Amino acid sequence: MSETLENLLQENRQFPPPDALAASANVTAAAYDEAAADRLGFWEAQARRLSWATPWESVLDWSNPPFAKWFVGGKLNVAYNCLDRHVEAGRGSKVAIHWEGEPGDTRTITYADLHRSVCQAANALTDLGVTAGDRVAIYLPMIPEAAVAMLACARIGATHSVVFGGFSADALSGRIQDASAKVVITADGGYRRGKPSGLKPIVDEAVAQCPTIQHVLVVRRTGQDVAWGDKDLWWHETVEQASPEHEAQPFDSEHPLFILYTSGTTAKPKGILHTTGGYLTQVSYTHHAVFDLKPDTDVFWCTADIGWVTGHSYIVYGPLSNGATQIMYEGTPDTPHKGRFWEIVEKYRATIVYTAPTLIRTMMKWGEDIPAKFDLSSLRLLGSVGEPINPEAWMWYRKHIGRDTCPIVDTWWQTETGGIMISPLPGVTATKPGSAMTPLPGISADVVDDQGESVPNGGGGYLVLREPWPSMLRTIWGDDQRFVDTYWSRFDGMYFAGDGAKRDADGHLWLLGRVDDVMLVSGHNISTTEVESALVSHPSVAEAAVVGATDPTTGQAIVAFTIPRGHVDSEGDAGEALIAELRNHVAKTLGPIAKPRQIMLVPELPKTRSGKIMRRLLRDVAENRSLGDVTTLQDSTVMDLIASGMKTGK
Numbered sequence: 276m277s278e279t280l281e282n283l284l285q286e287n288r289q290f291p292p293p294d295a296l297a298a299s300a301n302v303t304a305a306a307y308d309e310a311a312a313d314r315l316g317f318w319e320a321q322a323r324r325l326s327w328a329t330p331w332e333s334v335l336d337w338s339n340p341p342f343a344k345w346f347v348g349g350k351l352n353v354a355y356n357c358l359d360r361h362v363e364a365g366r367g368s369k370v371a372i373h374w375e376g377e378p379g380d381t382r383t384i385t386y387a388d389l390h391r392s393v394c395q396a397a398n399a400l401t402d403l404g405v406t407a408g409d410r411v412a413i414y415l416p417m418i419p420e421a422a423v424a425m426l427a428c429a430r431i432g433a434t435h436s437v438v439f440g441g442f443s444a445d446a447l448s449g450r451i452q453d454a455s456a457k458v459v460i461t462a463d464g465g466y467r468r469g470k471p472s473g474l475k476p477i478v479d480e481a482v483a484q485c486p487t488i489q490h491v492l493v494v495r496r497t498g499q500d501v502a503w504g505d506k507d508l509w510w511h512e513t514v515e516q517a518s519p520e521h522e523a524q525p526f527d528s529e530h531p532l533f534i535l536y537t538s539g540t541t542a543k544p545k546g547i548l549h550t551t552g553g554y555l556t557q558v559s560y561t562h563h564a565v566f567d568l569k570p571d572t573d574v575f576w577c578t579a580d581i582g583w584v585t586g587h588s589y590i591v592y593g594p595l596s597n598g599a600t601q602i603m604y605e606g607t608p609d610t611p612h613k614g615r616f617w618e619i620v621e622k623y624r625a626t627i628v629y630t631a632p633t634l635i636r637t638m639m640k641w642g643e644d645i646p647a648k649f650d651l652s653s654l655r656l657l658g659s660v661g662e663p664i665n666p667e668a669w670m671w672y673r674k675h676i677g678r679d680t681c682p683i684v685d686t687w688w689q690t691e692t693g694g695i696m697i698s699p700l701p702g703v704t705a706t707k708p709g710s711a712m713t714p715l716p717g718i719s720a721d722v723v724d725d726q727g728e729s730v731p732n733g734g735g736g737y738l739v740l741r742e743p744w745p746s747m748l749r750t751i752w753g754d755d756q757r758f759v760d761t762y763w764s765r766f767d768g769m770y771f772a773g774d775g776a777k778r779d780a781d782g783h784l785w786l787l788g789r790v791d792d793v794m795l796v797s798g799h800n801i802s803t804t805e806v807e808s809a810l811v812s813h814p815s816v817a818e819a820a821v822v823g824a825t826d827p828t829t830g831q832a833i834v835a836f837t838i839p840r841g842h843v844d845s846e847g848d849a850g851e852a853l854i855a856e857l858r859n860h861v862a863k864t865l866g867p868i869a870k871p872r873q874i875m876l877v878p879e880l881p882k883t884r885s886g887k888i889m890r891r892l893l894r895d896v897a898e899n900r901s902l903g904d905v906t907t908l909q910d911s912t913v914m915d916l917i918a919s920g921m922k923t924g925k
């Protein structure tokens with residue numbers, strides 16, 4: 276890329292923390308000073324929040340970069356930290372998980388219950404021949420057994436590889452083979468959109484290609500008929516019959532805890548490897564600091580699926596290590612009605628909700644009268660993760676979900692970073708809508724230009740991490756060279772995150788999306804995120820996706836796909852008028868250089884299963900090409916919908 280990113284968007288609104296929250300916050304501004312004075316000492320103090328069987332000898336071994344070792348020589352058991360120590364401290368009867376099935380069935384699971392199940396699963400896996408260092412694949416719906424399975428692996432030192440339950444047999448078998456997993460834990464099926472959907476048939480198809488799999492452990496969730504083979508075992512006939520006595524052994528701080536695959540757009544998925552001590556230290560600390568979690572009074576709800584890193588770090592390891600009470604929901608937000616999420620908040624009196632911008636924009640599209648029907652007065656803090664959150668979506672979230680009082684923490688991180696890296700601290704930071712604000716204490720993020728020099732305030736460029744952090748990925752499973760090439764080769768001695776970012780006049784950080792999504796228009800680098808945010812700031816727009824299409828005069832030209840809000844008339848002339856108005860609106864908001872060449876009004880946008888817009892497919896449409904690979908789309912019919920429902924203005 277020839278130039279660094281432009282800095283177009285202006286946002287002047289700012290929201291200080293509520294006084295009461297600031298006065299009682301878990302973490303105050305002093306944490307920034309402590310970490311600045313002694314970064315490694317700061318992380319040692321956070322590691323002491325956990326229970327270690329053997330203390331570490333040194334905090335960080337960075338003698339062979341980029342291969343880090345944290346809390347060298349220390350030993351601990353992750354499941355012990357998430358369960359036993361709470362039970363031993365007399366908190367066994369505290370609710371760990373309020374689980375809500377999509378059809379409306381519920382389970383209330385205390386720390387003692389969860390401890391018992393995890394011990395049983397640990398014994399059952401051991402009986403099946405799983406030992407420390409073996410890999411176990413987990414392919415489950417959002418049922419409590421998913422957390423039990425992960426914690427049981429952690430308890431016996433087996434490395435889990437959770438594969439999102441929406442992935443295909445090919446995706447599953449590829450991941451099983453890459454990690455040479457010995458066992459896969461699955462279910463007959465799960466509930467999605469009001470129907471039982473089968474998982475076991477997909478596993479059967481996958482396992483046929485996977486000679487390393489010795490056993491398939493199957494949870495009965497839906498009661499569907501399933502084919503049964505030699506390797507298959509029912510969970511209720513093995514795990515639930517196993518002894519609930521199990522003593523957790525400590526493992527080395529660098530023992531592999533899990534592998535989680537991130538799917539690149541075209542290349543082979545990368546098996547991101549996380550280890551034990553540093554990972555648990557950072558996810559536990561960030562959950563405590565960023566969500567201000569008060570274990571005795573809060574009801575925490577992270578709406579992510581356990582198949583994504585957000586579910587690993589902020590459903591399983593962060594909240595449970597902190598002794599939180601949380602909500603876990605199996606299904607989709609619109610089943611059986613579009614108010615399901617807010618009904619769940621009301622029912623369990625959730626105090627903290629952590630969700631994704633794509634969901635917030637979907638809720639905006641459905642309209643604010645839906646959340647208005649529910650009592651959301653229990654909420655005190657809101658979080659966002661997964662994509663840049665457009666300022667208007669942020670404002671909508673604050674107003675219609677957060678009663679104009681809840682602070683919003685916009686948290687930037689990645690599968691690779693393991694835990695939150697850039698975020699406001701809710702009792703400290705005066706937030707700006709759309710900005711992730713500042714690196715957390717102990718994290719050194721920076722924005723650099725092409726040469727790797729820090730940009731001044733007001734500048735834009737590439738987001739990098741200058742120092743190793745406890746929950747960093749240790750490598751790509753089986754491919755150290757790819758780890759070095761992908762993350763550590765673009766800039767000398769720095770981790771390159773792949774995201775564009777800008778630093779505003781006050782030094783606060785604004786994430787601009789993946790650098791592959793930056794457009795080069797007449798020699799200016801323009802971020803898709805900023806144009807999208809400008810479009811979403813128009814009252815007629817619910818969602819927008821912007822791509823750069825090849826253009827003979829400008830190099831690339833901006834093409835926008837826009838979903839009008841529910842009440843907006845976009846038929847015929849009204850649609851043409853709206854398109855003209857939107858083009859001018861962008862030009863006014865960001866400047867004439869950012870005016871889209873073309874805006875299309877569409878009924879839907881193509882998204883991955885984790886909710887990220889697939890701009891690659893929209894580029895195919897914008898450049899009149901036949902579509903590339905659509906298999907990772909959440910809904911494979913959406914591209915037809917776009918083609919048939921498209922109203923285009925040139």
Ligand code: WT7
Pocket residue numbers: 537583584585659660661662663664685686687688689690691711772773774786787788789885
């Ligand atoms: C990419 C990582 C982190 C868990 C979920 C996604 C984007 C994530 C933000 C945010 C702007 C964000 C980045 C990042 N991203 N959070 N708050 N603001 N962008 O994990 O699938 O590994 O994706 O998501 O582009 O690189 P992931």
